[in-house]
Amino acid sequence: MIEVCSLNDLPENEIVKKEIENHSIILIKKNEKIYAVENLCSHMSYPLDDGELEDFEIECLYHAARFDIRDGSAKCLPATEPIKTYETQIKNNKVFIEIT
Numbered sequence: 750m751i752e753v754c755s756l757n758d759l760p761e762n763e764i765v766k767k768e769i770e771n772h773s774i775i776l777i778k779k780n781e782k783i784y785a786v787e788n789l790c791s792h793m794s795y796p797l798d799d800g801e802l803e804d805f806e807i808e809c810l811y812h813a814a815r816f817d818i819r820d821g822s823a824k825c826l827p828a829t830e831p832i833k834t835y836e837t838q839i840k841n842n843k844v845f846i847e848i849t
């Protein structure tokens with residue numbers, strides 16, 4: 750796993766974009782848990798970090814597809830394919846991510 754940042758660097762319920770080993774990744778802290786998804790909409794490959802977060806769903810700014818940040822599943826059209834999610838861990842107040 751790769752160390753990404755300190756847990757305190759991530760504000761609660763905000764979309765934070767990080768470049769990690771040539772991957773553009775969105776990190777979201779919710780209730781002391783970290784969710785990580787690829788910063789790439791499965792509809793037309795626009796970035797998702799311009800979008801809005803509501804509860805556990807991120808909405809793409811471009812055509813309003815929504816994805817669940819817990820499993821990457823597409824929740825509404827025009828997206829039909831999921832987005833990639835990454836495993837995360839918190840150890841000693843640091844955030845780690847598994848890049849696969």
Ligand code: FES
Nearest residue numbers: 790792793809812
């Ligand atoms: S690029 Fe995201 S909904 Fe179209």
